[in-house]
Amino acid sequence: MEKRNLTKINGEVKLNLSEPGFAGIVERHQQSLVRLAFRLVGNAEDAKDLAQGAFARLWLHRDRLDSAREVFCYLRKILVNLCIDHLRRRRRHEPEVAFEEEHFFSDLASPLQQLETQELHKKLLRCIDELKPKQKAAMILRDVEGYSVEETATLLDCTPNNVLCNLHLARENVRRKMQQWLAIV
Amino acid sequence: MKTCQDFEALLSLFSNNELAAVPRAAVAGHLAACAACRQKVEDYHELKKYSSRLPAPELPANLFADFHPGVLEKIARHDDTQRQRLGLIAILYTLQRRWRLVIAIATLVALLALPRWLAYAPAFRSAPRSSLAQLLEKRDWTGLYYAMLNSDSRTMLFHEPVPVHLLHAALNELSHAQLENLRLRTGLQQILAKVKTPEGNSFRLRRSIQILGKISGTGFEPAMRSARIVWNPEITLRALAQAEADQTITLRELFLQTNLEGNKL
Numbered sequence: 001m002e003k004r005n006l007t008k009i010n011g012e013v014k015l016n017l018s019e020p021g022f023a024g025i026v027e028r029h030q031q032s033l034v035r036l037a038f039r040l041v042g043n044a045e046d047a048k049d050l051a052q053g054a055f056a057r058l059w060l061h062r063d064r065l066d067s068a069r070e071v072f073c074y075l076r077k078i079l080v081n082l083c084i085d086h087l088r089r090r091r092r093h094e095p096e097v098a099f100e101e102e103h104f105f106s107d108l109a110s111p112l113q114q115l116e117t118q119e120l121h122k123k124l125l126r127c128i129d130e131l132k133p134k135q136k137a138a139m140i141l142r143d144v145e146g147y148s149v150e151e152t153a154t155l156l157d158c159t160p161n162n163v164l165c166n167l168h169l170a171r172e173n174v175r176r177k178m179q180q181w182l183a184i185v
Numbered sequence: 186m187k188t189c190q191d192f193e194a195l196l197s198l199f200s201n202n203e204l205a206a207v208p209r210a211a212v213a214g215h216l217a218a219c220a221a222c223r224q225k226v227e228d229y230h231e232l233k234k235y236s237s238r239l240p241a242p243e244l245p246a247n248l249f250a251d252f253h254p255g256v257l258e259k260i261a262r263h264d265d266t267q268r269q270r271l272g273l274i275a276i277l278y279t280l281q282r283r284w285r286l287v288i289a290i291a292t293l294v295a296l297l298a299l300p301r302w303l304a305y306a307p308a309f310r311s312a313p314r315s316s317l318a319q320l321l322e323k324r325d326w327t328g329l330y331y332a333m334l335n336s337d338s339r340t341m342l343f344h345e346p347v348p349v350h351l352l353h354a355a356l357n358e359l360s361h362a363q364l365e366n367l368r369l370r371t372g373l374q375q376i377l378a379k380v381k382t383p384e385g386n387s388f389r390l391r392r393s394i395q396i397l398g399k400i401s402g403t404g405f406e407p408a409m410r411s412a413r414i415v416w417n418p419e420i421t422l423r424a425l426a427q428a429e430a431d432q433t434i435t436l437r438e439l440f441l442q443t444n445l446e447g448n449k450l
Contacts, residue, residue: 056259143236171197
């Protein structure tokens with residue numbers, strides 16, 4: 001899995017945000033961005049649309065950014081916010097949208113492993129998907145994607161304490177729903 | 186002495202090493218003595234383990250085929266919106282700068298419109314209002330419809346006593362006419378189709394349509410459905426048939442009576 005530590009991005013690289021430079025940035029970040037969006041919204045087409053929206057905003061606000069690190073952070077921050085807005089809209093208008101689980105289980109090593117973990121992972125994904133948008137984003141960024149609390153706070157545009165609060169609520173919620181599964185394991 | 190409830194909110198953070206030193210030591214002290222909380226911390230550990238091992242989603246291979254053009258299209262769309270916004274601001278700015286011209290045009294339009302308005306307004310004001318009895322006598326369904334749309338005249342019609350035999354005959358005819366007469370039925374439906382009756386619409390308009398629905402029976406089914414009203418014309422007609430023919434009755438009394446018998450108001 002790609003290392004996603006915001007602080008390890010080379011901040012000294014001067015940014016080239018001319019049109020060819022922008023095309024290079026899109027090329028470099030598109031996969032990871034769509035994957036992150038997919039984790040958050042659970043739908044490939046929506047994830048692609050949201051990632052494209054994040055790149056469009058990057059281009060429109062390119063004057064404000066100086067370094068590659070800023071671009072990296074900016075893209076993810078915008079994307080996470082777009083995803084949260086999307087989830088909120090979806091909760092309001094289409095509360096029963098199907099989560100495309102099958103995309104998550106195509107690369108497991110053996111049939112035995114699939115049998116053992118697939119059900120558990122499906123249940124976990126479903127529980128995470130039922131969380132409130134902000135809690136869901138906090139849990140995915142921190143527990144699934146592996147960002148630190150501070151990085152999660154930066155991406156969610158809130159304080160670390162706020163992140164911890166959302167994390168606690170999210171984990172508590174998921175633990176309650178997963179309790180019988182965890183007992184079996 | 187602190188209880189499990191006091192540590193509840195800290196357990197998931199403890200299991201993920203997200204607590205500062207002081208609360209961490211306090212939680213560790215509590216866990217040494219509490220098996221239930223230890224179990225919860227273990228559950229959080231397991232949860233963390235499975236969350237971090239969730240497989241990365243496999244994206245469809247063709248998803249990125251038109252990715253960059255899509256980004257450019259989004260940028261262009263944003264530029265268009267921006268341009269439209271700027272265009273509107275420019276128009277408003279021009280109007281604001283040429284306010285004398287705007288006032289002159291507005292005055293000219295008002296002057297041109299005034300004589301026409303003066304010619305028609307008195308006629309409108311003094312237009313004789315038909316009573317419910319007259320409308321029913323003439324079988325003037327269109328007139329009845331527009332009279333019902335106006336809240337003042339509706340109140341008057343609603344409280345106007347009319348002979349039972351007249352009301353019975355008229356409602357009976359309307360109920361049958363709209364079933365047999367395609368023109369009348371489509372006419373009524375067309376009028377209603379133009380009148381939107383969603384939730385957000387004014388109460389007054391919905392009320393008018395409900396009342397009309399009651400008067401005309403099944404001809405107003407679409408509107409009655411949207412107003413969530415069920416009306417059975419037979420009940421109303423039966424109630425009228427039972428009354429003495431030379432007696433008078435108001436629409437309000439009729440609806441109150443028939444409501445008691447099972448009609449929903």
